[in-house]
Amino acid sequence: MTISLEALRRCSIAVDLGAARTRVYLRRTGLIVDEPTVAAVNTHTGGLIAVGALAERMTGRTPEHIRVVRPVSNGTVVDIDMAQRMLRLLLGNKLRRAWRRRPLVSAAVCVQHDADPLAQRAAVETLTGIGAKRVELVDTLIAAAVGCGLPVERPEATMIVVCGAATTQVAVLSLGSIVAAERVPVGGETVDHAVVQYLRNEHALMLPSQAVRPLQLLLKNSADGAPAPPSTEVHGRDVATGLARTVRIDVGSVRSAIRTPLTGVLDAIGTVLRRCPPDLVADLADRGIMLAGGSAVLPGFDTMLREATGMPVNIADHPDVCAVEGLGAMLDGKVQPLLLDAMVS
Template structure:
């Protein structure tokens, strides 16, 4: 592991702040917070109007002086003060009182692979501002691999693809460490935008970004696969008149629009495989690829990546919770380091 398992067992709380959702695991209590990473702020007074789900519902529905902000993007804190205020409200008074009773509160936080020192410092300062005396940083990829049950401590290669809202991380792990990895600035948001842009340019239709999930509408049935429906009816607002109307959309054309951002993901997988030692690539032919993250549930994405790599691809159970559950397993001491047999060299 890149972080000491012994240090993680001493932590009381684990925080996974992603571009889409913030999740908090408390030792002994389990997952206590799972809310969207956003806050609604009154720009006139600076006061918080809402956080989490309620703030997300306000997107695009507020007067000018109320702004919905996201203090985290791609797993990196970009606004420390707002992230602290958001976390403080998400935790609630009761839980914060419980945590304050800890004489030396230790926290663990997930950070994207290869995040720069400034990004790591922002994460640490966010939790220190909430009362943590020490913060352990855990690589998001390793935490997710633990959370989905991969044998990360074994001397066997495992490949994981983290499909987040803002980024996609591709990594090969062995003996509890990352052998090679790539972070690609394409995630579920980029795929959503590709569909929205297609509908705007070809059908002059605007979809409300929060009230509907455009991909789930446009890719119903078998999704990205060719066996899906030929056309799909979508309701939206006319660009010119603003009047609500529905159009029949060619599903094949939507697939083509989605393939454009996914090209970068396929290229990233190719780079990881080329940099990986041959023995580990041979392992991957058997173990395959595990997909985690909320965007892993995009219909047909697993099949698309399987066809591109020629390897078996499986979606983890509860893919959106793998990272926080993996951190929770480390806090609870459920992950054991690779044991070294002292008698092995004697024979």
């Protein structure tokens, strides 16, 4: 897909519909929505009970007549109607107060690099259903690179790794375009699953979904060199008896368990580098790799990439909002196009 900066400047909002979080950027205003992509539905009436953070807290704690759903999976809208209803509630009065008498004309949305026509159509229909008259599709990799402050318009190589909840995208960019890109089904959810499986196999303990993220924070502190205990207590349910049980686990063993699924990202980086011209690969030896996305701060992830590739690895200042911030910068006209005039002999 091609990006027209002129067309993007006519857009009023930018939307990043991620599998984990939904973010909306309002032109000349900033980020107005940053909520989990979750909705809670009453199965008897079909009505929405909650969306965003409140709905996420209901996960695993609802009675039979309440169902917690995620309308976006693997970066693709899988339930258009539910995504539209969720967005209407998330925007709500925020958008009405911002617009006043000015109608919503057009919108921009991030889509994955290799999104098929059905995925692109689902993203377009989701936004047209909430009032957008025109929808511009922008590659997530380019939007995230702009949000990280990378000089994507220059004739130099920049490598970005966008780590999402369900997938990780790797790309090398030059002259404002993608030279080579690869996507692997590895993300934050994969790491969560690895932690749950480790505790189930090694300690016969079923870990609640809400307890995975605090454990990751503990692992991150120990990976950053901060003082952290060698072991910690985890509360869960015994696999055999079904009763509540507390076990003490080794932090180092859990950190080793989550490194295994992350090796898929290394394979993707190698594939992308093999597709690039040698001159661009030489640029990356000095410029290194930029990590973006909500899962870029996974414990020890940057260290593993640095050791495996031998290249510098940096994490964006605000990795979770890079894509929507980059898209917002395009809407606000902060990105200037690269003009290549034909030479006349």
